Amino acid sequence: MASNETIEDYISRLKERPDKGSVTIIGVYNERSQPINLYLEPWGDHSPGIMPGAPYDVVAQGVEGADLLEIYFQDDAIKVWSLVEECQVFSEGQPVAY
Numbered sequence: 001m002a003s004n005e006t007i008e009d010y011i012s013r014l015k016e017r018p019d020k021g022s023v024t025i026i027g028v029y030n031e032r033s034q035p036i037n038l039y040l041e042p043w044g045d046h047s048p049g050i051m052p053g054a055p056y057d058v059v060a061q062g063v064e065g066a067d068l069l070e071i072y073f074q075d076d077a078i079k080v081w082s083l084v085e086e087c088q089v090f091s092e093g094q095p096v097a098y
Contacts, residue, residue, distance in 0.1 A: 021063040028056040040097040047096035061086040
């Protein structure tokens with residue numbers, strides 16, 4: 001996975017490989033009054049704390065109909081478990097976890 005791609009570049013690259021499946025984008029927003037950590041598993045990578053109101057996008061690619069992601073909300077964190085090879089988290093179009 002390339003960590004310097006913008007969200008637009010990442011999505012374009014994934015769409016060049018339709019045999020790997022469709023691209024899914026899930027928006028994640030922090031509506032709490034404090035930052036919260038976001039972890040991308042199984043890689044153990046994490047983003048800087050998600051600031052209140054800050055938009056984040058989880059982008060994954062996988063076969064249609066297959067489970068791509070599992071999202072767990074914990075007291076002090078959000079854990080995104082990727083069940084596919086291609087998955088990154090972006091904030092304002094820039095990668096923050098991959």
